[in-house]
Amino acid sequence: xxxxxxxxxxxxWLPVIFIGLMGLAFFxxxxxxxxDLGVGILLPKxxxxxxxxxxxxxxxxxxxNETWLVLGAGILLxxxxxxxxxxxxNLYLPVAAMLIGLILRGVSFDFRAKTPEDHKAVWxxxxxxxxxxxxxxxxYMLGSYVMGFEQSxxxxxxxxxxxxxxxxxxxxxxxxxxxxxxxxxxQIRAARWARVCGWLTALGITxxxxxxxxxxxxxxxxxxGSPMVILLLLIPVFxxxxxxxxxxxxxxxxxxxxxxxxxxxVCIAMIFLLCFVGLAYSFFPYVVPNxxxxxxxxxxxxxxxxxxxxxxxxxxxxxxxxxxxYSVFSGKATQLKYY
Amino acid sequence: MLMDTLxxxxxxxxxxxxxxxxxxTITIALCWFLLFFKIQYNRTNDEVWMRVYRFWVKIFALxxxxxxxxxxTMSFQFGTNWPGYMKTVGNIAGPLLGYEVLTxxxxxxxxxxxxxxxxxxxxxxxxxxxxxxxxxxxxMSAFWIIALNSWMQTPxxxxxxxxxxxPVDWLEIIFNPSMPYRLAHMLTASGITAGFLxxxxxxxxxxxxxxxxxxxxxxxxxxxxxxxLVPTQVLIGDIHGLNTLHHQPAKIAAMESVWHTEKGxxxxxxxxxxxxxxxxxxxxxxxxxxxxxLGHDLNAExxxxxxxxxxxxxxxxxxxxFRIMVGMGMLMLLVSWIxxxxxxRKKDLSPLMLKVFLVMTFSGxxxxxxxxxxxxxxxxxxxxxxxxxxxxxVTQIPSHNVGTSLTLYLLLYAFLLxxxxxxxxxxxxxxxxxxRPENMKSLQEKIHDAEDAPL
Numbered sequence: 039x040x041x042x043x044x045x046x047x048x049x050x051w052l053p054v055i056f057i058g059l060m061g062l063a064f065f066x067x068x069x070x071x072x073x074d075l076g077v078g079i080l081l082p083k084x085x086x087x088x089x090x091x092x093x094x095x096x097x098x099x100x101x102x103n104e105t106w107l108v109l110g111a112g113i114l115l116x117x118x119x120x121x122x123x124x125x126x127x128n129l130y131l132p133v134a135a136m137l138i139g140l141i142l143r144g145v146s147f148d149f150r151a152k153t154p155e156d157h158k159a160v161w162x163x164x165x166x167x168x169x170x171x172x173x174x175x176x177x178y179m180l181g182s183y184v185m186g187f188e189q190s191x192x193x194x195x196x197x198x199x200x201x202x203x204x205x206x207x208x209x210x211x212x213x214x215x216x217x218x219x220x221x222x223x224x225q226i227r228a229a230r231w232a233r234v235c236g237w238l239t240a241l242g243i244t245x246x247x248x249x250x251x252x253x254x255x256x257x258x259x260x261x262x263g264s265p266m267v268i269l270l271l272l273i274p275v276f277x278x279x280x281x282x283x284x285x286x287x288x289x290x291x292x293x294x295x296x297x298x299x300x301x302x303x304v305c306i307a308m309i310f311l312l313c314f315v316g317l318a319y320s321f322f323p324y325v326v327p328n329x330x331x332x333x334x335x336x337x338x339x340x341x342x343x344x345x346x347x348x349x350x351x352x353x354x355x356x357x358x359x360x361x362x363x364y365s366v367f368s369g370k371a372t373q374l375k376y377y
Numbered sequence: 378m379l380m381d382t383l384x385x386x387x388x389x390x391x392x393x394x395x396x397x398x399x400x401x402t403i404t405i406a407l408c409w410f411l412l413f414f415k416i417q418y419n420r421t422n423d424e425v426w427m428r429v430y431r432f433w434v435k436i437f438a439l440x441x442x443x444x445x446x447x448x449x450t451m452s453f454q455f456g457t458n459w460p461g462y463m464k465t466v467g468n469i470a471g472p473l474l475g476y477e478v479l480t481x482x483x484x485x486x487x488x489x490x491x492x493x494x495x496x497x498x499x500x501x502x503x504x505x506x507x508x509x510x511x512x513x514x515x516x517m518s519a520f521w522i523i524a525l526n527s528w529m530q531t532p533x534x535x536x537x538x539x540x541x542x543x544p545v546d547w548l549e550i551i552f553n554p555s556m557p558y559r560l561a562h563m564l565t566a567s568g569i570t571a572g573f574l575x576x577x578x579x580x581x582x583x584x585x586x587x588x589x590x591x592x593x594x595x596x597x598x599x600x601x602x603x604x605x606l607v608p609t610q611v612l613i614g615d616i617h618g619l620n621t622l623h624h625q626p627a628k629i630a631a632m633e634s635v636w637h638t639e640k641g642x643x644x645x646x647x648x649x650x651x652x653x654x655x656x657x658x659x660x661x662x663x664x665x666x667x668x669x670x671l672g673h674d675l676n677a678e679x680x681x682x683x684x685x686x687x688x689x690x691x692x693x694x695x696x697x698x699f700r701i702m703v704g705m706g707m708l709m710l711l712v713s714w715i716x717x718x719x720x721x722r723k724k725d726l727s728p729l730m731l732k733v734f735l736v737m738t739f740s741g742x743x744x745x746x747x748x749x750x751x752x753x754x755x756x757x758x759x760x761x762x763x764x765x766x767x768x769x770x771v772t773q774i775p776s777h778n779v780g781t782s783l784t785l786y787l788l789l790y791a792f793l794l795x796x797x798x799x800x801x802x803x804x805x806x807x808x809x810x811x812x813r814p815e816n817m818k819s820l821q822e823k824i825h826d827a828e829d830a831p832l
Contacts, residue, residue: 097490101490102486102489104449104486105478108452111453112474115467127772134782137449141789141793340543341472341543345471348480349479363488367498
């Protein structure tokens with residue numbers, strides 16, 4: 039750190055900008071692909087009609103949602119190549135598992151509509167399995183990353199806990215998406231799922247937040263050894279409040295005239311945001327915990343500048359047409375038709 | 378240890394990229410075909426064009442999905458298996474890959490949603506625009522990835538500092554010496570692959586007694602596109618070959634199996650190259666042919682492999698791969714021209730030609746893969762010509778981990794490829810059953826059953 043604090047100008051700012059962009063990409067990924075992975079995880083065995091409607095609700099979006107993962111991993115690769123190598127070296131098998139999960143769900147989505155009726159259920163199961171594998175492996179990777187890729191029983195258990203926590207979180211936001219996008223019986227079902235997943239997610243986040251500072255002294259110092267501790271403790275307080283709002287809303291579901299169907303998903307997005315802020319605070323300026331900071335691992339400034347021009351022009355455009363696409367498909371989901 | 382991490386990682390990369398390229402090769406051009414169908418519909422208001430569009434957009438969606446998911450796997454391979462690559466040339470490769478994500482991936486993924494499911498929700502004009510943006514996006518994607526691949530073949534516009542490549546001139550990096558030729562060659566290859574796919578599946582529908590006008594119209598469009606694209610490709614291939622001769626002579630020497638530098642080198646039609654004795658067995662040759670084709674002069678000197686001791690690519694895969702590609706090209710030329718002639722003279726294709734097209738449904742894949750094997754193996758032993766050897770870029774991960782992931786990928790790819798091909802033919806058979814003239818009464822129901830199945 040002593041050497042890097044001397045950096046000034048673009049050599050200092052470019053890595054900071056890019057770690058911010060990477061955080062933004064992974065945050066948007068967690069929300070956007072989070073809800074469509076969640077919908078996949080929740081696919082029920084008993085109703086073909088519900089499965090059709092659930093998949094229809096994510097049909098126009100899943101592909102673009104997944105692209106945020108490519109962007110996030112892409113920024114890690116482009117801006118912090120050494121960190122990218124180190125992270126992927128340590129997460130080799132979970133990454134392979136995640137990719138296989140993503141492949142399975144991505145293709146099932148298309149195959150299910152195009153094969154003979156009797157194969158459809160098989161592809162639905164593949165879709166569900168792929169979604170679960172992807173969510174579990176992402177959670178496992180997050181846990182392993184937080185533990186600095188430590189090879190110990192405690193670290194493995196923590197990663198397993200994190201895997202379940204992320205899977206519950208994705209299901210939570212997936213159910214909330216369905217509350218927003220569906221109606222009738224499916225919507226009531228989704229509200230029930232959301233409530234259960236909400237409790238699981240709250241339990242998961244609480245245990246991760248307690249276990250993490252206990253087994254990592256660096257994190258403990260950062261959170262409790264700082265004069266900002268009062269301010270930081272607002273994060274869990276806000277989180278609890280948001281969980282409470284969602285749970286109360288869902289407990290009295292359905293509401294008149296579909297009142298506030300957007301409330302759960304917006305609150306959950308804010309919970310995700312708070313978790314992200316917490317994570318970012320725990321690790322900044324490290325890109326690999328306690329090993330590699332953003333300045334040590336950054337690419338050459340001339341490369342970062344070249345890509346930054348593109349980002350400044352293109353990223354707002356991407357956000358613009360993404361909003362446009364969501365507005366085209368706004369309102370309750372309808373059966374997907376290739377017209 | 379039976380196989381080491383290097384060879385397993387190379388097999389894994391080859392498997393991933395071979396599987397991946399199958400799908401973009403189709404979608405890059407198929408989307409321009411779709412735009413053509415859509416514009417024809419807008420112009421003529423003829424429902425048949427819309428039916429052609431409707432059928433092929435479903436195949437596009439399926440193919441695109443396979444391309445996306447196998448592409449995500451690709452992007453992770455750099456970090457998981459080839460850390461030395463990004464360490465050495467990351468300053469160049471990173472931004473090029475970044476621009477692909479920014480300018481292509483989001484564009485195609487977002488507007489694909491509108492293109493597939495949005496026609497009731499947007500105006501016809503916006504829907505046509507969405508089709509154009511997806512086509513533009515897929516081609517942009519090809520542009521950036523070909524720029525990077527070509528830079529690895531013929532690096533330019535950079536300087537080495539402390540063993541790491543630093544960019545000096547981005548225009549020189551992007552438009553490096555082999556880039557325009559490779560891009561043209563690949564885009565045309567995509568057009569041909571999509572053309573034979575459209576022709577093959579349409580021929581299958583007609584052979585299955587589909588009497589609707591749609592498959593005939595699609596077949597005709599594909600045949601005329603092919604009759605133009607295949608000879609264009611021969612020309613581009615020739616120019617690309619000359620460019621390779623200039624910048625990567627070792628690759629050409631291996632492709633032509635020229636062991637020793639000679640003037641008036643023969644064109645070897647077939648032989649069994651023998652690495653040990655550095656000669657060709659059972660060789661069938663056209664005297665001075667290679668000099669004529671490559672040097673455009675009967676006495677032109679062709680550099681032999683002897684000029685590149687220990688730094689030339691393996692001969693056999695290049696020699697055979699190149700012959701498979703060219704042989705396939707010649708066959709395509711013959712088939713597309715006979716078909717175009719039949720359409721012009723008799724307004725229809727003979728049953729024999731329909732069967733030929735059915736057999737050649739995936740011929741574009743064979744030629745494209747053979748071509749890529751030639752160019753990629755032809756860069757060996759380098760990963761980036763003159764800068765980084767493949768063996769120096771590989772990961773330190775234990776070989777059994779790579780073995781595990783490789784096995785999983787191979788099983789998955791075999792399964793998906795089978796499912797993909799089967800599904801194409803299932804979709805074709807479903808389309809044959811839709812609105813048979815004898816079933817006109819239940820037309821709406823049939824369409825509803827077969828076409829409006831939720832995705």
